[in-house]
Amino acid sequence: MREGSERTDPVTRIMHAIAGIALTTMMLVVVGDIVLRAVFGVPIQGAYDVVSIALLVMTMFGIAPVVARRGEIVIDLADPFLPEIVLRLLAVLAALIGVFLFAFFGWAMIAPALDAWRWGERSLELGIPKWPLWGVAFAGLVGIFWAYLLQCRLSVRKAPDAPSEEGGL
Template identity: 30%
Template sequence: MNKGEAALRRVVQIVDGAAAVFLAVITILTFAAVIMRYVLQMPFPGSFDVSRLLLGVAIFWGIAAAAYRKDHIQVDLFWQILPPAGRRILDVFSDIVFAIFMAAMAWMLFWQVDRVRLSRQTTFELAIPIWPFYGIAWLGIGLCLLVLVARILRGFVTPLGDPAEHS
């Protein structure tokens, strides 16, 4: 494994860990809100808003990890019947299409972060600014794009039959 691949794996480990932390916080907030509402008969202000915003963040960060491992949803009926060279071409083509989509999404979300920041939108109950959540989500999409570009480059430089091509 070369230095670039090792660095990419470290980035993906960080992304995985961050997505897991975001999901854990959502779970804890939801559990605490349920306990406070039904056991203590008290509301948990802001838990829904923060959970909703963190869910978007977790999804965008999770997309980056799924893109690295090719764990995203795919239909491979056609791929299975292709020879290894055809599979490689189809894999690189699909990564390019996915990267184009993620680049467009990153571009649009980048401007959305700025619009939300300038609008000074906040959560309803706690008045937490929501633009940082959008910014963290944008970072997840940016990391997804980085991972896809690395996959595309690896698809062009890895010789056929190399075990690294399947990771």
């Protein structure tokens, strides 16, 4: 899924929008905090928590659109001389490796999420419970798995597009 194909998939389009809103929120809070601290000597209460939550949302929801459009960094050393069927196989294999890696991340996230729920862990400044944030992270993982499914489906149908010199940067 190259140029613009994530626009046709509503799941990755929504995840992209959520990641963009989180990034915008994070930037506005950081700039506002710096300006208010420098000019008036009054920082934004809870800026640290808001930025850390926005960073979590941006990261977990921003990976899926990149995966869905095959926007990862790709080095096509063997693409010019390998047959299309081998390129398809390699693309499916890469997607499956991605699924296994993120499945491992999800499995490793279960214990800390349960601990945050059991012990009532809270954020530093605002005292927000942290267990719902783990739910946000798991929701992002579901979107990442969806994107890898899209990538597998596309790779089975046709060989992945080699990035152009412009698209590779």
